[in-house]
Amino acid sequence: MLVDVSFPLISILIALPILAGLAIPLLFKNSQKYIIHYAILIALIELFITFYSYGLILSNGSGGEYNFVEGPVKILGNFGIDYLAGMDGLSGPLVLITSILTLLVIFGSRDLIEDRKVLYFSMIFLFQGSIMGVFTQLNMILFYVFWDLVLIPMFLFIGIWGGPRKRYAAMKFFLFTFVGSVFMLLAFILIYFSVSPHSFNIPEIAGKIPLSLQIISSVLFFIGFGVKLPVVPFHSWLPDAHVEAPAPISVFLAGLLLKMGGYGFLRFNIGLLPEASAQYAWIFILVGIITMFYGAIVAIVQTDIKKMIALTSVSHMGFVLVGAFTGTIFGISGSVFQMFTHAAAVGLMFMLSGYLHKATGTRNITVIKGLKFSSPRLATLLILGSMAAMCIPIFSSFISEYMVIVGAIQINPIYALIVAVPAITVGYFLWMLRRVVMSDPKSNVKKWDLSNVSTIALVLYLVPLVLTLIAPWLILDVVNPFSTVYAANFRLMSGGAA
């Protein structure tokens, strides 16, 4: 079941950025002239390794099992903490988007981040390495270690480079997510002692957890991952964090940090607790639907474009939750695909909001007028980005959302009502474009537009979206074997229904 490769690909994926990040304060103590080149170089190497490993999984069609497995290497004596890493069809697309987004964020930081660059770039790489760890660790405690490690760079990002209420937003972000993670850790410990032999390693405990504990763990995981995703009762940190964070960091927040929640739900709730998840799937789906509608409806009335995009994220993450808990191949694949496309689409929108602020000095939708006259390139990209976020079928975000909806309808036709969510989304995005881009220009507005390099960097966000629309197999051939395994397991538990 485990495909062994002697070359430690995953360890390199984790260690390279972290070490490169720690080296930055030593290398660029005096002159920061070449820091951006260094950062791009490291991100490119990382991207190359990611492409290589992703390509291997794609060409072998081995998304249903763990690839490049390393370990188990004992870390804490006989207490079951081992270094065990592997990459399957769930980790693959997420690792891929992590590498892509890091490179794009570094491009974007060129224009938008000016002070304390040394700390900033070393934190970027610490963040990347930790995220890689989250998506590839198969030992629950090491997963938790990386999960918490992600918080520290993000806390500093928001708290140091953020907007006027940055300290409040940073503290709120850290406390919300840390409190959530604590419940998750309790579930890990409970699971450890319930299986025999005691183990924290996911492949060893799958299918051994008693139902009563599965239900308790489901609740604990729901708090832990729900805060991160976020689902509606736990979402209130997200608009604050997004509004205060600088634009490139919002890309990380929406593009990668939220995906940790989605990954957790799929890997742990669906993978480890299929019985409880199958029995109570309707609760999770209901929460997902509420999250979708809440995000979409609240987004309508926002005047800050960044807050609007943040709430769009909340709404999109509802799709991830619903897709996962349909337990069908369509739903699970769609859910992973949605995480991939959402990262690129919303990442672009957040970057654009940063440039919009730079161009007009505000992010207020009602104030900005006639963008198509004052900054034509920005306006064009804003329209394209909105189309990606609206899931218009010229970008692959359409496919992912469509798959989730099909998956939901498969198990119960009543879930067809979630089709209304994309309709609302289209509504408020078009209204925003009508006010910001298509309106008449104010007199005496100074012209400011994107430089050539920035334009190219922003267009790069759209490349994966177009590419996976033309060739969705690039993602689905990796994800489908994974979701086939998980969906079969899930159906078995729900007694053959659906």
Next chain:
Amino acid sequence: MDTPLVVLVVLTSVAVTSPLYEMIFGKKSLKYVQYLTILSLLVSLILLISSTLSLTPQESTVPHLLRNDTLGSFFSFIVILVTLFVSITSFDYMKGNPNERVYYSLLLFTAIGMTMLCFAVDLLVIFVAFELMSLPTFILAGYNKQDKLSNEAAVKFFILGALSSGILLYGISIMFGITGSTNLEVISQSLTSLSPDMLPFVIFSTVSMLAGLGLKLSIVPFHMWIPDTYEGSPTTVSTLLSAATKKAGFASAIRIFAVIFPLFYFDLSLALAIIALVTMTLGNLAALTQKSITRMLAYSSIAQAGYLLIGIVVLPYTNLGLIGLLYHSFNHAILQATAFLAAGLVRLKTSSSSLDSYNGLSKVMPITSFCLALSLLGLAGIPPLNGFWSKLILFSAAVDGGYAWLALAGLVNTAISVAYYLLVIKRMYMDETSIKAIKEPLIFISVLVFATAIIIVTGLLPNVLYDIAEDITISFLANNPV
């Protein structure tokens, strides 16, 4: 080699003679006193490391008074290491104090008391060691005699300390009355054949001893003196109190409870679990509202005692408890020492321990801020720092021992504690300051950096200490079946 005796002789020879050097060497004597103190502590450290790591059984000249085992060596290694940190940093912190020479002597006397307490297996020796450890700290707490707060600290500490010694002695005498001996091994044997109607007396004696030791363990409801004393004493002394004397108290508590547990482990364990719950909750909640960093760290120290107590709670059920207790004792000692010493340096330079003086500190004292931030994250249990691993083991031990609710309480408490630890980091790294750059003294800083290095290295390589703690636990429980 009989490590405890050798260590005691080394330390005593310096402690007793060093106040006399002034008469012989005059003004130069301070340097000699300092160097000799450091030297004696270093020698003891090396002896204790080798004895902790040695696998062959150790001989003991007075086996019925001081048992030369790895548990004692481990704890006394911790307390001597902290004393070493405190002594070195005192070079700067106590500079200019009129009684500087005696200060080092008193530090060493405390170290002697703590070392004895770690090894003692006779209730009377435990009491003597307890007193030897306490008396110098009463004086040290009031060392700034012009300072009203320091005086208050000392008086409060002394009154409660004397009371607790009395209660401890009372408990010991009842235990002697029941069993006819003060030796723990003999007590353990006679308790197995105890007639049931004597049980109330055993309970009474246990409670008295717990109350006596509880003052040093800083568990609720014996915690009243802690915030005031930690705040008023010189911060180096607070470091010693929170990081070292508490650990020696735990070493003794392990030995005593290992003997008493077999008698009525269920009730005792439950009672201790409730005390642990109250201790950690009260400590964390109180720490949230503090305005001064020393008071905040004092309450955090109380909360950490609650976590440590989990190790004793599950002693009859699982090995993991003692492993976690040993492991967390080391980690907490290092983390707490780093945090307190960093706070001491800030107090020395800004003459304030109010949290407001930490605003923007990272710009003026970058190294101190970094060390403080890391130690606070470690205390909060953020991975991959060392505090995370030992807390994880303690909470796992609670689950394994059937106290899942205690693990939940511990985890929720951890989440609460993050708030106040993080607030300090937020102040240091995100707020603005008006203070101009401060020069950080080299010796002080190197101690902080060294301690921080231990925090990081033991965090990244948790295996080393875990294995040691596991070996010690196995050999201790083999000799003292609980």
